[in-house]
Amino acid sequence: MNDAFTTVQLSDYTSAGQWLVLYFYPFDYTFVCPTEILAFSDSANAFKKLNVAVAAFSTDIHHTYLSRTRTPREDGGFGKLKIPLLADTGKKISYDYGVLITEDADEM
Numbered sequence: 001m002n003d004a005f006t007t008v009q010l011s012d013y014t015s016a017g018q019w020l021v022l023y024f025y026p027f028d029y030t031f032v033c034p035t036e037i038l039a040f041s042d043s044a045n046a047f048k049k050l051n052v053a054v055a056a057f058s059t060d061i062h063h064t065y066l067s068r069t070r071t072p073r074e075d076g077g078f079g080k081l082k083i084p085l086l087a088d089t090g091k092k093i094s095y096d097y098g099v100l101i102t103e104d105a106d107e108m
Contacts (some may be wrong), residue, residue, distance in 0.1 A: 044082035
């Protein structure tokens with residue numbers, strides 16, 4: 001968030017008594033993901049009023065996220081976001097939630 005890399009834990013949200021929406025997407029620079037990420041970010045204040053936080057995950061590295069958030073929307077990036085993008089580079093979180101694609105044909 002805000003050009004900073006930090007470690008986030010589920011307890012950061014649950015200990016605050018918040019609900020948490022976990023949004024998983026395959027990779028940055030895919031055609032669907034930017035639309036959904038921007039929609040979640042643009043709706044962050046509405047979620048907050050409901051005591052709900054949103055976090056987006058992919059298995060890309062955090063430097064990819066930094067590139068996307070430093071690039072303005074009109075130039076194809078995300079610009080500043082109101083939700084965190086979480087890097088699951090070890091793929092454990094995606095695996096644990098059952099969303100990790102492991103078939104070779106799907107790893108494009």
